[in-house]
Amino acid sequence: MTRSAAILAVVMATRGYDRPERDLAEIVRHYPGLESIAEARLAIQDLLHRKWLTRNVIHGVTVTGRVPRLADLIATRLGDQGIADRLLTLRVTLEPYIKVLGPMEDSSVFHSYLDLLRSARSEICLPMLVTPPYEETVRALRERAEAGVRIRILLAAPTLAAKWRSETMRTISTERIDAWVREFKNHPNVEIRLSRTAEDMELATCFSIDGEIVRFDIYDPYRQRSLEGVMIEVAAPQGMLPxxxxxFLRLFEEAWSGAVHVSIRARILWFFRKRWKAWFAILFLLLAFLPVPVPHWPEILIGISCGITAPLLIEGVPRLTKVVRKRRNR
Incomplete structure (x- = not known):
């Protein structure tokens, strides 16, 4: 058996592709030792000749795939039956990690949500539009916060809630934000921020646990309420991150970094910390106008200020383009 055929046998035993032969040859080229299309095709022919691969007609298309006990054939060839079990452990299928939990209105979805919150070990990311601090949810979050779990709650700012729902939601949103703050004012592990961006709230009622499990509420956020959605759950197998x-984690981080803190003091500190480069540029520009007896003092300070400002302008172009595009699409 050639080296390429041996590699292909292991690939097929652990991946189980069923594809038309030409497509299969292209797919397996992603694996070291099978990069050459000629080698890949010869390896397929070799395994077909040995009856380690088989051809079947599915929906009118001839596909090439492995025989059912390919791992056992490899183990017999090598004289080590333990290899069959080891090959099977190399294959990770994601199907058990993806679940359709059902409609949001189903009580089982809510209770399993509470159970999942209680299972958190390191972090909970929880974006919500105007959800009140339900008693059971607060109890579960407090329990985790006291166990050292970091909890990040992202709520819609009252102006955004009013824009999305109705003007009457402005007052309700303010009341519920205050309620969330009261519930967790003595829990430093819990941080609450407000989003003013509609796109951020497209994640509302979805959440993540420990950066490994995501529950996603599927609904039209602009035409439906979150309780009209269907909840799915995607978990990460050990050593993998789907x-x-x-x-979800990237979108939440983007929303979180652009959100504002609840308290006025925290907002001011956040504002200065987020734009510290701009403040430094302004500081150096102001210092340039001080009458300091240093040769070329203004030129040096203005140059430093421009050096700080230029990257900020370059970084801001994509954001400005995004804002303009959004306004045009309204």
């Missing part, structure tokens, strides 16, 4: 989980 793209769906990565996408």
């Amino acid at each position: 793209n769906f989980v990565r996408i």
Whole structure:
């Protein structure tokens, strides 16, 4: 057996592709030792000849795939039956980690949500539009906060809540934000921020646990209420992080970094900390006009100020373009 055929046998035993032969040859080129299309095709023919691969017609298309006990055939060839079990452990299927939990209005979805909150070990990320601090939710979050879990709660600012729902929601939103703050004012592990961006609140009623499990409420946020949605759950197998989980975590981090703190003092500190580069640029520009007996003092300070400002302008162009595009699409 050639080296490329041996590699292909292991790939097929652990991945189980069923594809038309030409497509299969392209797919397996992603694996070291099978990069050459000629080698990949020869390896397929070799395994077909040995009856380690088989051809079947599915929906009118001839596909090439592994025989059912390919791992056992490899183990017999190598004289080590333990290899079959080891090969099977190399294959990770995501199906058990993806669940459709059902409609949001189903009580089982709510109770499993509480159970999942209580299972958190390191972090809970919880974006919500105008959800009140329900007693059971608060109890579960307090329990985790006291156990050292970091909890980040992202709520819609009253102006955004009023824009999304109705003007009457402005007062309700303010009341509920105050209620959340009161519930966790003595818990330093719990941080609450307010979002003013509609796109951030497209994540409302979705949440993540420990950066490994994401529950996603699927609904039209501009035409439906969150309780009209269907909840799905995607978990990460050990040593892996599915793209769906990565996408949610990235979107939440972007929303969180752009959100404002609840208290006035925290907002002021956040404002200065977020724009510290701009303040330094202004400081150096002001210092340039001081009458200091240093040769070329103004030129030096203005140059430093421009050096700080230029990257800020470059970084701001994509954000400005995004804002303009949003306004045009309204």
